[in-house]
Amino acid sequence: MMAYVLSVMAAVGVVATAAVVFRVARKGTDDRHADGPSAGHAGAMLSALFLLVFAIAIIVPWTTADSARQNTHTESRAAVDAYWAAADLPADSLAQVRGGLQEYVAFVVEDEWPVMAQGRLDPSGSARLDTLRAQVSALKPATENEQEAKGAVLDHLAAVSAARAQRAADAAATPPDGLLLLTVLTGLIVVVFPFLAGARPRGASLLPLGAMAAMLGFGVYLTADISHAFAGPLAVGPEAFGGALQEFARIAGGV
Template sequence: MVAYVLSVIAAVGLVGAAAFTFRLAGKGSDDRDAGGPSAGHAGAMLSALFLLVFAIAIIVPWTTADAARQNTQVESRAVVDAYWTAAGLPADMVGPVRTGLREYVTFVVEDEWPRMARGNLDPMGGVRLDELRSRITELTSDDEDVREARAGMLDHLADITAARAQRAADAAAAPPSGLLTLTILTGLSVVLFPFLAGARPRGITLLPLVAMAAMLGFGTYLTWDITQAFAGPLAVGPDAFTAALHEFARVTGGI
């Protein structure tokens, strides 16, 4: 934070030093016109800066949400694959393991998803996966098919755990620190610049300024509203896990 403040002070000091130096040297001419070169240059640069910051504030959350959506597909696919692989386990384990997988997905959809909008996962989801892993790890058999099913299940559970960890990172992800503040400051600068430059718009000339301010306000609010991957207009829904529940029902004939 101190570095940011110092950089601002340095930039402002540079402007002051340049103005003082050129005045002493007698170079240039006074520019008091609201539409003069100084105001025109500053206005153009402020607009460009706002557009740059606004673009970053939109693209970063959009990319995060898209990656989070793809990751939910990866996790749900791993759960479905585990559900299929469970068929190779001993008969007395198939039902409990598949029930555990189904309960995990139901837990994610009904209990965990609302919590993810606040930026974190429910630790019980990890506990459920650990219980399934322990059950599979304790399985011993001389049957080659069972050993292959056991290895496959452990691989799928590892994939689910990895995807879950990524989902936790997606839920906690946020745009770079200070980006929203910079968006607000540059937006305010663009709106207030004509007045700061000395212009006093009146009557009909206020309409385009008001329209611009309204759109900038809406855009700035939008950048705040989409910062969370699992909340807001870009919110990633539990569609992939809901589809997995339907797949479970299809595999077991509706049971």
Template sequence: MVAYALSILAAGGVVLLAALLFRLVRRAEDDRDPGGPSAGHAGAMLSALFLLVFAIAIIVPWTTADAARQNTHVESQAAIDAYWAAEALPAEDARQVRSALRDYVTFVVRDEWPLMAQGRMDPVGAARMDTLRNRVGDFKVSGTDQEDAKSGLLDHLASISAARAQRAADAAATPPDGLLLLTILTGVMVVVFPFLAGARPRGLTLMPMLAMAGLLGFGVYLTWDISRAFDGPLAVGPDAFRGALQEFARIGGGM
């Protein structure tokens, strides 16, 4: 934060120094017109800066939510693949694995998803996956088919754990520090700049200003509202996991 403040002071110092030097080395007229070159240049640059910051504040959460949505499909598909792979195991082992997978996916949809809106994950989910992987690793199998099934199942469970870790990162992800504050500051500057430049709108000329201020306020609120991948208008839902539960029922016939 200190570096940010120093950079702002340094930029202001450059403006003051440039104004002093140009006043000393060449003759120039005072620019007091709200529509003059100084105000016009500063206003255009402020608008461009706001648009740049606003675009970043929108694009970063959008791409994060899109990646998080794709990752939920990766995790749910890995769970489906694991459910299929369990079929070649001994009957009791297959039943245990499939039951554990159904319980895990149900837990994610019912219990864990509300926590992810707050940027958190439930450690119980990771513990369940660790327990299942250890249990599968201890299975006693015989024959090439069962050995291959066990190996493939462990690979799918590893994929679930990896996708789960990425989901945890997606849930905790937020835009860069200071981006929301910079969006607010530049938005406020765009609104008050005409007044700082000396303009005094009256009557109907205030209407465009009010409309602009309202839309800017909504835009700034939107950047805050979409800052988390699993909360807000862009929130990623558990649709992929609900689909996995339906696929489980279709594959196992309720097993």
């Protein structure tokens, strides 16, 4: 934080030094007007800075949400593959393993998804998955086919576990520190800049300024509202896991 403060002070110091040097050297002319070159240059740069920060504040959560959505499909697909592979397990273990997979996916949809809006996963989900992997690992296959099925199920469960870990990272992901604060700060400066430059808008000239302020306010609120992958307008839903439950029912009905 101190580094940020020092960088701001250094930049302001450069401006102050340049102003003193040019005044002593008697270079240039006084600029006291709201529409002068100083105000015009500063206004353009502030607007560009706000647009840059705003773009980053939108793109980062959008990218995170898109990655999180793809990962839910990866995890649910791995669960379906494990369900398929379990068909060749010993008969007395088939129902147990498939039931465990169905319970895990149903838990994610019904119980865990609301918790992810708070930036975390339910620890009991990992416990369920670990229990299922332990059950499969403890199986004693009687044939080579059953041994291959056991290995395949464990591989798919490992993929589910890896995707779950990524889902936990996606749920906890937030924009870079200070980005939202910088978005708010630059937005406020852009709104009040005409007044800081010495302009005094009156009458009809306040209408476009008010419209700009309203749009900036909405944009700043939007950047905060989409900052989490599983909450807000860009929230990733459990559709992929719901599809997996339907696939489970179809496979069970056909096998």
